[in-house]
Amino acid sequence: MMISQGADPTLKAPDACQSGVVFFKADKKKTDIEICFGGLSAITALMNIRLQIVECVNQEGRMIDEYSTIIEWFGKLLAVFSRPDPSGRKKVMVSMDSSVIHVWDMMCNDKATHDVSFHTADGSVSAHASILSKCSPVLAAMLSSDMTEGRKRLIEVKDTPGAGVQLFLELMYTGSTGSELVLEAALSALDLAHMWQVHNVVRMLEQILQEMLSDDNFASVAEAAQLKDLKVLMCACKAFGAASTSVQAQLTARGCPVPVLALMGVSEERFGKPAKKRRTW
Numbered sequence: 001m002m003i004s005q006g007a008d009p010t011l012k013a014p015d016a017c018q019s020g021v022v023f024f025k026a027d028k029k030k031t032d033i034e035i036c037f038g039g040l041s042a043i044t045a046l047m048n049i050r051l052q053i054v055e056c057v058n059q060e061g062r063m064i065d066e067y068s069t070i071i072e073w074f075g076k077l078l079a080v081f082s083r084p085d086p087s088g089r090k091k092v093m094v095s096m097d098s099s100v101i102h103v104w105d106m107m108c109n110d111k112a113t114h115d116v117s118f119h120t121a122d123g124s125v126s127a128h129a130s131i132l133s134k135c136s137p138v139l140a141a142m143l144s145s146d147m148t149e150g151r152k153r154l155i156e157v158k159d160t161p162g163a164g165v166q167l168f169l170e171l172m173y174t175g176s177t178g179s180e181l182v183l184e185a186a187l188s189a190l191d192l193a194h195m196w197q198v199h200n201v202v203r204m205l206e207q208i209l210q211e212m213l214s215d216d217n218f219a220s221v222a223e224a225a226q227l228k229d230l231k232v233l234m235c236a237c238k239a240f241g242a243a244s245t246s247v248q249a250q251l252t253a254r255g256c257p258v259p260v261l262a263l264m265g266v267s268e269e270r271f272g273k274p275a276k277k278r279r280t281w
Contacts, residue, residue: 009081011041015038017036017037017039018038022035043081043235047241051266105174114128117154118160119157122161129143135200135201139155142155164191165188167186168192171205175200186205190206209224210233215246218240218250219256221237222234222259222264223259251264
């Protein structure tokens with residue numbers, strides 16, 4: 001109910017917030033988990049609690065059944081948190097005759113009329129300068145007459161696979177793709193869309209990557225979401241990671257990149273990393 005009325009589970013509580021929650025061991029003789037909400041979002045706080053419960057089970061050899069209900073409940077709650085668009089962006093969907101998409105698809109692939117080339121890691125991909133300039137303020141500046149790209153009509157993206165550039169262009173022209181989705185291409189297209197500020201393509205790729213999430217690619221997708229501050233994809237990754245035993249094992253073993261650990265609320269202190277020594281005078 002609160003989310004439907006605009007509550008945002010990604011917003012952080014003030015650092016000065018003293019509210020928190022305490023969970024006790026089954027025998028209630030000693031506090032197991034204590035979380036302060038200061039500086040945490042609802043999602044991060046929930047992730048911290050759930051992860052510490054799982055660690056408690058692993059460390060003390062308890063039967064998972066003892067906590068299975070609450071772990072399952074937390075997983076469902078995280079799934080709820082991941083549904084809304086926490087950034088408040090509303091995507092308007094309209095019905096469109098398929099012939100319109102077909103026309104734009106032909107334009108996207110009409111190399112005879114293209115006047116800009118992308119030099120990729122494995123060949124050239126081309127497009128229309130006018131379309132690129134209308135969709136991206138960054139590309140518009142690059143393709144101005146004063147820039148090298150504008151004079152040569154060549155954009156260097158040598159570290160990006162051609163499939164990633166092609167996917168970026170297909171989504172920009174048509175909002176769809178007829179190509180088989182591959183993780184490397186999707187992440188590369190996301191890099192380009194984010195770098196060139198093509199926000200509608202970024203949103204499409206967030207949805208695509210959310211649907212592609214798996215145990216095998218979780219770290220790569222979550223790292224991209226965290227580094228680019230993509231709220232929708234971050235939310236989806238948190239929910240997926242909380243529900244995946246494989247991801248939980250990676251987090252416990254610190255087998256994920258630092259940005260992923262930060263996204264999932266895994267602090268260095270909890271894993272016994274010594275604090276940096278400070279020199280005083």
